[in-house]
Amino acid sequence: MSYRSREQLISDFLSLEALYPSLVSHEVFGKSVQGRDLYVFRIGNPNGGKVMFDGACHGNERLTSEVLYFYAEWLLTSSEPAAKDILKRNWTIIVPIVNMDGFPTVRKNANGVDLNRNFDWNWDGEATTGGGVSDDPNSPVYRGPYPLSEPETRAYKELWRKYMPKHYLNMHTGAPQQIWYVRWPTQKDKEYVLGVYDKYKALAQQMGQPVYPISEDGGTGNFNSTPYHQLGIYGWSCELYPQVGANPPYSEVPSVLQQWLPFFITLSMECPPPHPPPTTYPPLTGPLEIWSFPIVTWLGTLFPTIRHRAEIILTNIKERWKASIQGKG
Numbered sequence: 024m025s026y027r028s029r030e031q032l033i034s035d036f037l038s039l040e041a042l043y044p045s046l047v048s049h050e051v052f053g054k055s056v057q058g059r060d061l062y063v064f065r066i067g068n069p070n071g072g073k074v075m076f077d078g079a080c081h082g083n084e085r086l087t088s089e090v091l092y093f094y095a096e097w098l099l100t101s102s103e104p105a106a107k108d109i110l111k112r113n114w115t116i117i118v119p120i121v122n123m124d125g126f127p128t129v130r131k132n133a134n135g136v137d138l139n140r141n142f143d144w145n146w147d148g149e150a151t152t153g154g155g156v157s158d159d160p161n162s163p164v165y166r167g168p169y170p171l172s173e174p175e176t177r178a179y180k181e182l183w184r185k186y187m188p189k190h191y192l193n194m195h196t197g198a199p200q201q202i203w204y205v206r207w208p209t210q211k212d213k214e215y216v217l218g219v220y221d222k223y224k225a226l227a228q229q230m231g232q233p234v235y236p237i238s239e240d241g242g243t244g245n246f247n248s249t250p251y252h253q254l255g256i257y258g259w260s261c262e263l264y265p266q267v268g269a270n271p272p273y274s275e276v277p278s279v280l281q282q283w284l285p286f287f288i289t290l291s292m293e294c295p296p297p298h299p300p301p302t303t304y305p306p307l308t309g310p311l312e313i314w315s316f317p318i319v320t321w322l323g324t325l326f327p328t329i330r331h332r333a334e335i336i337l338t339n340i341k342e343r344w345k346a347s348i349q350g351k352g
Contacts, residue, residue, distance in 0.1 A: 032120065
Protein backbone atom coordinates (compact mmCIF):
# COMPACT_ATOMS: atom_id res chain seq x y z
CA MET A 24 0.00 0.00 0.00
CA SER A 25 0.94 3.67 -0.22
CA TYR A 26 -0.26 6.94 1.22
CA ARG A 27 -3.89 7.56 0.36
CA SER A 28 -5.39 10.52 -1.41
CA ARG A 29 -7.80 12.80 0.42
CA GLU A 30 -10.75 11.08 -1.25
CA GLN A 31 -9.49 7.57 -0.59
CA LEU A 32 -8.80 8.24 3.07
CA ILE A 33 -12.31 9.56 3.71
CA SER A 34 -13.74 6.68 1.68
CA ASP A 35 -11.87 4.17 3.85
CA PHE A 36 -13.18 5.79 7.03
CA LEU A 37 -16.69 5.56 5.58
CA SER A 38 -16.01 1.88 4.82
CA LEU A 39 -15.28 1.33 8.50
CA GLU A 40 -18.67 2.87 9.24
CA ALA A 41 -20.32 0.49 6.77
CA LEU A 42 -18.56 -2.49 8.36
CA TYR A 43 -19.34 -1.44 11.95
CA PRO A 44 -22.56 0.61 11.76
CA SER A 45 -23.32 0.20 15.46
CA LEU A 46 -19.89 1.53 16.45
CA VAL A 47 -18.96 4.14 13.84
CA SER A 48 -20.82 7.22 12.66
CA HIS A 49 -19.88 10.51 11.06
CA GLU A 50 -21.06 13.99 10.30
CA VAL A 51 -19.95 16.87 8.11
CA PHE A 52 -19.22 19.76 10.46
CA GLY A 53 -18.28 22.46 7.97
CA LYS A 54 -16.78 23.43 4.62
CA SER A 55 -13.27 24.35 3.57
CA VAL A 56 -12.37 27.52 1.64
CA GLN A 57 -12.87 25.61 -1.61
CA GLY A 58 -16.15 24.07 -0.46
CA ARG A 59 -14.91 20.60 0.53
CA ASP A 60 -16.72 18.81 3.33
CA LEU A 61 -15.02 18.61 6.73
CA TYR A 62 -15.59 15.17 8.27
CA VAL A 63 -15.64 14.01 11.86
CA PHE A 64 -15.96 10.31 12.74
CA ARG A 65 -17.27 9.00 16.08
CA ILE A 66 -16.23 5.53 17.28
CA GLY A 67 -17.47 3.53 20.25
CA ASN A 68 -20.02 4.41 22.90
CA PRO A 69 -21.96 7.69 22.41
CA ASN A 70 -22.61 7.71 26.16
CA GLY A 71 -18.97 7.20 27.01
CA GLY A 72 -16.24 9.63 27.97
CA LYS A 73 -15.31 11.83 25.02
CA VAL A 74 -11.74 12.00 23.74
CA MET A 75 -10.79 13.74 20.50
CA PHE A 76 -7.96 13.41 17.97
CA ASP A 77 -7.18 15.17 14.71
CA GLY A 78 -4.64 15.19 11.91
CA ALA A 79 -3.42 17.29 9.00
CA CYS A 80 -4.21 20.76 10.24
CA HIS A 81 -1.07 21.29 8.16
CA GLY A 82 -2.04 19.62 4.91
CA ASN A 83 1.41 18.27 4.09
CA GLU A 84 1.62 16.29 7.35
CA ARG A 85 -0.27 13.34 5.90
CA LEU A 86 1.30 10.81 8.27
CA THR A 87 -1.03 12.10 11.00
CA SER A 88 -4.12 11.15 9.00
CA GLU A 89 -2.82 7.68 8.24
CA VAL A 90 -1.98 7.07 11.89
CA LEU A 91 -5.53 8.05 12.81
CA TYR A 92 -6.94 5.56 10.31
CA PHE A 93 -4.75 2.79 11.71
CA TYR A 94 -5.82 3.78 15.22
CA ALA A 95 -9.51 3.62 14.26
CA GLU A 96 -8.92 0.20 12.71
CA TRP A 97 -7.09 -0.94 15.85
CA LEU A 98 -10.00 0.14 18.05
CA LEU A 99 -12.49 -1.78 15.92
CA THR A 100 -10.56 -4.96 15.16
CA SER A 101 -7.97 -5.55 17.86
CA SER A 102 -8.44 -8.27 20.45
CA GLU A 103 -6.24 -6.35 22.91
CA PRO A 104 -8.07 -5.55 26.17
CA ALA A 105 -7.21 -1.83 25.88
CA ALA A 106 -8.94 -1.56 22.50
CA LYS A 107 -12.03 -3.36 23.75
CA ASP A 108 -12.12 -1.23 26.88
CA ILE A 109 -11.85 2.07 24.98
CA LEU A 110 -14.51 0.95 22.52
CA LYS A 111 -16.86 0.21 25.42
CA ARG A 112 -16.16 3.17 27.72
CA ASN A 113 -15.27 5.99 25.30
CA TRP A 114 -16.66 7.94 22.40
CA THR A 115 -13.55 8.54 20.31
CA ILE A 116 -13.94 11.58 18.06
CA ILE A 117 -11.60 11.71 15.05
CA VAL A 118 -11.09 14.43 12.45
CA PRO A 119 -8.73 12.71 10.00
CA ILE A 120 -8.08 15.77 7.82
CA VAL A 121 -8.53 19.30 9.14
CA ASN A 122 -6.97 21.09 6.16
CA MET A 123 -8.92 19.47 3.33
CA ASP A 124 -7.78 21.91 0.63
CA GLY A 125 -4.08 21.69 1.48
CA PHE A 126 -4.00 17.90 1.86
CA PRO A 127 -1.69 16.15 1.06
CA THR A 128 1.05 18.54 -0.06
CA VAL A 129 0.42 22.11 1.19
CA ARG A 130 0.92 23.29 4.78
CA LYS A 131 -1.51 26.24 4.73
CA ASN A 132 -5.15 26.38 3.65
CA ALA A 133 -6.41 27.65 0.29
CA ASN A 134 -6.24 31.25 1.53
CA GLY A 135 -2.60 30.80 2.48
CA VAL A 136 -3.31 30.88 6.23
CA ASP A 137 -1.70 28.61 8.80
CA LEU A 138 -4.78 27.23 10.55
CA ASN A 139 -2.67 26.52 13.63
CA ARG A 140 -2.21 30.27 14.15
CA ASN A 141 -5.73 31.50 13.28
CA PHE A 142 -7.83 30.89 16.41
CA ASP A 143 -9.02 33.78 18.54
CA TRP A 144 -7.22 32.88 21.77
CA ASN A 145 -4.06 35.01 22.06
CA TRP A 146 -4.17 35.49 18.26
CA ASP A 147 -2.04 38.63 18.38
CA GLY A 148 0.46 37.22 20.88
CA GLU A 149 3.99 36.03 20.32
CA ALA A 150 4.78 32.35 19.76
CA THR A 151 7.83 30.83 21.39
CA THR A 152 7.57 27.34 19.86
CA GLY A 153 6.64 25.75 16.55
CA GLY A 154 8.46 28.20 14.30
CA GLY A 155 6.78 31.31 15.68
CA VAL A 156 4.03 33.32 14.01
CA SER A 157 3.92 36.00 11.30
CA ASP A 158 1.76 38.74 9.80
CA ASP A 159 3.42 38.17 6.42
CA PRO A 160 1.11 36.29 4.01
CA ASN A 161 4.18 34.71 2.42
CA SER A 162 5.30 33.15 5.69
CA PRO A 163 4.54 29.48 6.43
CA VAL A 164 3.27 30.60 9.84
CA TYR A 165 1.00 33.41 8.62
CA ARG A 166 -1.77 33.85 11.20
CA GLY A 167 -4.33 35.34 8.81
CA PRO A 168 -5.82 38.84 8.51
CA TYR A 169 -7.83 38.51 11.74
CA PRO A 170 -8.85 35.84 14.27
CA LEU A 171 -11.09 33.08 12.92
CA SER A 172 -10.83 34.50 9.41
CA GLU A 173 -10.96 30.97 7.97
CA PRO A 174 -14.02 28.74 7.59
CA GLU A 175 -12.05 25.75 8.87
CA THR A 176 -11.17 27.36 12.21
CA ARG A 177 -14.69 28.76 12.67
CA ALA A 178 -16.18 25.31 12.07
CA TYR A 179 -13.63 23.66 14.33
CA LYS A 180 -14.37 25.94 17.23
CA GLU A 181 -18.03 24.97 17.00
CA LEU A 182 -16.98 21.31 16.86
CA TRP A 183 -15.14 21.62 20.18
CA ARG A 184 -18.14 23.37 21.67
CA LYS A 185 -20.51 20.66 20.45
CA TYR A 186 -18.58 17.63 21.72
CA MET A 187 -16.65 19.07 24.69
CA PRO A 188 -14.14 16.22 25.03
CA LYS A 189 -12.20 16.11 28.26
CA HIS A 190 -8.93 15.59 26.37
CA TYR A 191 -8.04 16.56 22.80
CA LEU A 192 -4.88 15.78 20.79
CA ASN A 193 -3.72 17.78 17.75
CA MET A 194 -1.07 15.85 15.81
CA HIS A 195 1.91 17.00 13.73
CA THR A 196 5.02 15.59 12.12
CA GLY A 197 8.35 16.94 10.93
CA ALA A 198 10.08 17.84 14.19
CA PRO A 199 11.68 15.80 17.00
CA GLN A 200 9.12 13.64 18.77
CA GLN A 201 7.56 15.71 21.50
CA ILE A 202 4.41 16.13 23.57
CA TRP A 203 3.10 19.61 24.32
CA TYR A 204 0.56 20.58 26.94
CA VAL A 205 -1.33 23.87 26.95
CA ARG A 206 0.27 27.28 27.37
CA TRP A 207 -0.28 29.06 30.68
CA PRO A 208 -2.32 26.44 32.55
CA THR A 209 -3.41 26.97 36.12
CA GLN A 210 -1.04 25.43 38.66
CA LYS A 211 -3.67 22.84 39.52
CA ASP A 212 -4.12 21.86 35.89
CA LYS A 213 -0.37 21.79 35.27
CA GLU A 214 0.01 19.30 38.11
CA TYR A 215 -2.84 17.26 36.65
CA VAL A 216 -1.44 17.09 33.09
CA LEU A 217 2.02 16.21 34.37
CA GLY A 218 0.35 13.42 36.32
CA VAL A 219 -1.28 12.23 33.09
CA TYR A 220 2.15 12.30 31.47
CA ASP A 221 3.53 10.12 34.27
CA LYS A 222 0.79 7.57 33.56
CA TYR A 223 1.75 7.64 29.88
CA LYS A 224 5.42 7.06 30.74
CA ALA A 225 4.57 4.05 32.87
CA LEU A 226 2.34 2.55 30.16
CA ALA A 227 4.91 3.18 27.40
CA GLN A 228 7.57 1.42 29.45
CA GLN A 229 5.19 -1.45 30.16
CA MET A 230 4.42 -1.78 26.42
CA GLY A 231 8.09 -1.54 25.44
CA GLN A 232 7.67 1.72 23.53
CA PRO A 233 9.79 4.90 23.68
CA VAL A 234 8.88 7.70 26.08
CA TYR A 235 8.81 11.10 24.40
CA PRO A 236 9.56 14.33 26.30
CA ILE A 237 6.98 16.88 27.37
CA SER A 238 7.01 20.69 27.37
CA GLU A 239 4.60 23.57 27.82
CA ASP A 240 3.24 24.85 24.54
CA GLY A 241 4.36 28.30 23.40
CA GLY A 242 1.92 28.77 20.56
CA THR A 243 -0.58 31.50 19.83
CA GLY A 244 -4.02 31.21 18.22
CA ASN A 245 -3.47 27.47 17.97
CA PHE A 246 -5.32 24.18 18.23
CA ASN A 247 -3.52 23.14 21.40
CA SER A 248 -4.29 25.93 23.85
CA THR A 249 -7.45 27.58 22.46
CA PRO A 250 -9.95 24.92 23.63
CA TYR A 251 -8.39 24.91 27.10
CA HIS A 252 -8.57 28.66 27.66
CA GLN A 253 -11.99 29.11 26.11
CA LEU A 254 -13.79 25.86 26.92
CA GLY A 255 -11.85 24.10 29.66
CA ILE A 256 -10.78 21.21 27.40
CA TYR A 257 -7.35 19.74 28.12
CA GLY A 258 -5.53 20.34 24.85
CA TRP A 259 -2.38 18.50 23.74
CA SER A 260 -0.26 18.39 20.62
CA CYS A 261 2.52 16.07 19.53
CA GLU A 262 5.14 15.54 16.86
CA LEU A 263 4.87 11.99 15.57
CA TYR A 264 7.98 11.67 13.44
CA PRO A 265 11.19 13.69 13.48
CA GLN A 266 12.37 14.23 9.94
CA VAL A 267 11.59 17.46 8.09
CA GLY A 268 8.83 16.91 5.53
CA ALA A 269 8.29 13.85 7.62
CA ASN A 270 6.04 11.38 5.97
CA PRO A 271 8.11 8.21 6.33
CA PRO A 272 7.83 5.22 3.99
CA TYR A 273 4.30 3.93 4.23
CA SER A 274 5.54 0.63 5.61
CA GLU A 275 6.58 2.48 8.79
CA VAL A 276 3.14 3.91 9.57
CA PRO A 277 2.00 0.92 11.71
CA SER A 278 5.17 1.17 13.81
CA VAL A 279 4.58 4.91 14.32
CA LEU A 280 1.13 4.08 15.67
CA GLN A 281 2.60 1.48 18.03
CA GLN A 282 5.05 4.06 19.39
CA TRP A 283 2.23 6.50 20.14
CA LEU A 284 -0.42 4.00 21.20
CA PRO A 285 0.47 4.34 24.91
CA PHE A 286 -0.26 8.06 24.75
CA PHE A 287 -3.55 7.57 22.88
CA ILE A 288 -4.62 4.93 25.41
CA THR A 289 -3.65 7.13 28.36
CA LEU A 290 -5.68 10.09 27.11
CA SER A 291 -8.66 7.81 26.53
CA MET A 292 -8.40 6.33 30.02
CA GLU A 293 -8.46 9.87 31.40
CA CYS A 294 -11.91 10.39 29.85
CA PRO A 295 -14.21 8.14 31.89
CA PRO A 296 -17.91 7.88 31.14
CA PRO A 297 -19.83 10.70 32.78
CA HIS A 298 -21.32 9.79 36.12
CA PRO A 299 -22.46 13.11 37.55
CA PRO A 300 -22.89 12.90 41.33
CA PRO A 301 -26.28 13.79 42.70
CA THR A 302 -26.52 17.47 43.47
CA THR A 303 -26.51 18.15 47.21
CA TYR A 304 -27.77 21.45 48.48
CA PRO A 305 -26.77 22.99 51.82
CA PRO A 306 -29.55 23.50 54.36
CA LEU A 307 -31.69 26.60 54.15
CA THR A 308 -30.79 29.03 56.92
CA GLY A 309 -31.68 32.48 58.20
CA PRO A 310 -34.99 34.25 58.61
CA LEU A 311 -35.66 34.28 54.87
CA GLU A 312 -34.58 30.64 54.49
CA ILE A 313 -31.82 31.42 51.99
CA TRP A 314 -28.35 29.97 51.76
CA SER A 315 -26.06 31.98 53.97
CA PHE A 316 -22.71 31.27 52.32
CA PRO A 317 -21.35 33.29 49.35
CA ILE A 318 -23.14 32.90 46.04
CA VAL A 319 -19.86 32.23 44.24
CA THR A 320 -19.31 29.13 46.36
CA TRP A 321 -22.84 28.02 45.60
CA LEU A 322 -22.30 28.44 41.85
CA GLY A 323 -19.00 26.61 42.09
CA THR A 324 -20.75 23.70 43.80
CA LEU A 325 -23.45 23.43 41.18
CA PHE A 326 -21.34 24.31 38.15
CA PRO A 327 -17.73 23.20 38.68
CA THR A 328 -16.87 23.89 35.04
CA ILE A 329 -17.60 27.60 35.64
CA ARG A 330 -15.02 27.67 38.40
CA HIS A 331 -12.53 25.75 36.27
CA ARG A 332 -12.88 28.13 33.33
CA ALA A 333 -12.65 31.17 35.63
CA GLU A 334 -9.36 29.86 37.03
CA ILE A 335 -8.03 29.40 33.49
CA ILE A 336 -9.06 32.90 32.41
CA LEU A 337 -7.45 34.49 35.47
CA THR A 338 -4.22 32.57 34.91
CA ASN A 339 -4.18 33.63 31.26
CA ILE A 340 -4.61 37.30 32.23
CA LYS A 341 -1.83 37.03 34.82
CA GLU A 342 0.61 35.39 32.39
CA ARG A 343 -0.07 37.92 29.63
CA TRP A 344 0.41 40.76 32.14
CA LYS A 345 3.71 39.27 33.28
CA ALA A 346 4.81 38.87 29.66
CA SER A 347 3.97 42.49 28.88
CA ILE A 348 5.90 43.73 31.95
CA GLN A 349 8.92 41.61 31.02
CA GLY A 350 8.74 42.93 27.46
CA LYS A 351 8.79 46.51 28.71
CA GLY A 352 11.72 45.74 30.93
